[in-house]
Amino acid sequence: MIGLRGSGKTCFTTAMTMAMNSGIKLDDGSVFNLSFADLQQMAPLMNAYMGMTNDRNWPASTDAKNSYDFNSSLSLRRVLSFTLLDYPGGWLTDPNHMSEMLQEFNECASIIVLVGADMLRQFIHGNMGLYPYFSMLQQFTQNVISEFDKEGSVFPPTIIAITKSDEFANEGEIKQAYDFLKQRFAAIFAVGTNIVSGLTHIQLGNNLKNNEAKIEGDLILKPEFGNLSIPILFSLYASTFTNRENVISGGKIAGLKLTEAKKTLLESQNQNIIKRLRDRISGRQKRIEETVIDMSRTVEGAKEQLSNLSKVIHSIEPTLINGTELYYNGERINNGERIN
Numbered sequence: 001m002i003g004l005r006g007s008g009k010t011c012f013t014t015a016m017t018m019a020m021n022s023g024i025k026l027d028d029g030s031v032f033n034l035s036f037a038d039l040q041q042m043a044p045l046m047n048a049y050m051g052m053t054n055d056r057n058w059p060a061s062t063d064a065k066n067s068y069d070f071n072s073s074l075s076l077r078r079v080l081s082f083t084l085l086d087y088p089g090g091w092l093t094d095p096n097h098m099s100e101m102l103q104e105f106n107e108c109a110s111i112i113v114l115v116g117a118d119m120l121r122q123f124i125h126g127n128m129g130l131y132p133y134f135s136m137l138q139q140f141t142q143n144v145i146s147e148f149d150k151e152g153s154v155f156p157p158t159i160i161a162i163t164k165s166d167e168f169a170n171e172g173e174i175k176q177a178y179d180f181l182k183q184r185f186a187a188i189f190a191v192g193t194n195i196v197s198g199l200t201h202i203q204l205g206n207n208l209k210n211n212e213a214k215i216e217g218d219l220i221l222k223p224e225f226g227n228l229s230i231p232i233l234f235s236l237y238a239s240t241f242t243n244r245e246n247v248i249s250g251g252k253i254a255g256l257k258l259t260e261a262k263k264t265l266l267e268s269q270n271q272n273i274i275k276r277l278r279d280r281i282s283g284r285q286k287r288i289e290e291t292v293i294d295m296s297r298t299v300e301g302a303k304e305q306l307s308n309l310s311k312v313i314h315s316i317e318p319t320l321i322n323g324t325e326l327y328y329n330g331e332r333i334n335n336g337e338r339i340n
Helices: 009-021 039-053 089-093 095-106 117-124 128-150 171-184 230-249 258-282 288-292 303-323
Strands: 031-036 066-074 077-086 111-116 158-163 196-201 205-211 214-219 325-328
Touching: 009 031, 009 039, 009 066, 009 077, 009 158, 009 230, 031 039, 039 066, 039 214, 066 303, 077 230, 077 303, 089 128, 095 128, 111 117, 111 128, 111 230, 117 128, 117 158, 117 171, 158 171, 158 230, 171 196, 196 230, 196 258, 230 258, 230 303, 258 303, 258 325
Parallel strands: 111 158, 158 196
Antiparallel strands: 031 066, 066 077, 196 325, 205 214
16 A cells, blocks of 8 residues: 555554454445454554544554554455555655565555545645645656566556545546546556556545644544445455466466466456456346356365355455446446446
C-alpha cells in the first residue's frame, strides 16, 4: 500500500482492520472477516482505533514501513493468510528505498494506491501548488511499471482508492476525480498496458474535519459503509486467483526459469480474472464447480483446495463489482451494473 504524506494511509489501515475484524456482510449474504496473525501487530492499531472512537483523535502519521499479517475467513472458515505492507509516503520520493520497494512489489499479489480527496479537489479546482504532489506519485508509478517491463514481469493488479471522499460535494465531483486519476495514471489505465486495475472512493464518516488532530464530524467506522472494505477485497480477490493459478499449474511450469514461470502465472491470472468478471457481470456465470474447477487441469488432491478458493472468489465478486470501477487494458469492465 502506497500513498504520499497526507493521503490517509494510517487512518484507512486503522479503520479498515478494526472494522473488518468484526466481519463484513458481503452482498451474497456471507460474512468475511480479518483477524491478526500476530497480536503484537494489533496493539498499535487497536490503540489508534480507540483513540479515534473514544477520544476523537486522528491517528498520528508514521515514518516507517509497517507490516501486518492477517488471516481471512469466510463464514468462519479460514481461507487465506496475507501480509499488508504499508510504505511511508516519504519513500516514494527517496531513491534509497526504490530497490527495496521494487523487490517487494515483484512478490506482491496486488498494489493499493491511496490519494486524498482534499488534495484532489484543490488541484482540480486550480491549486497548481499541488502539481508536484501528483507529479511525484505519477512519476513513481511510471518508474515502477517501467522496471517491471524492463525485467519482463507482469505488473500486479492495482487499485487506486480516493480517501476522505466525504469532502466531495456531489457525484459529479467524484466522476471528475476519477477522470483526472485515469488521465494522470495512464500507465495503469491506458490501452496496451494489460493491467487489471480499479478505482474506488472511501469515506470514514460524514463531514469529517481535522481540527488540530481532533476529529470533527460524524465518524462511521463500519466495513459496509463508505467502501471501506473495497481495497482489501480487491487485493484478496487478486491473491485468491494467484493461489488458484499456483494450484492449477500443478508444477507443469517447473521446467521454466523462475521469472518465466512467474510471468506465465501472472498472465494467466489476469486473463482469468477478467474473463471471470465479464461472465459474472453479463450473467453468463455457470455454477462455481463448473467454471472454476476443471479437474483435467488440476493436480491430484487439489479439488477441495480449489473448491474453497472458488467460494471466496464467488462471494467477493458482487461487493467488489458494486463498489469499484474495474478496468483491463484501458477498457472498463463494469458500467454501473449491480449484481447479486
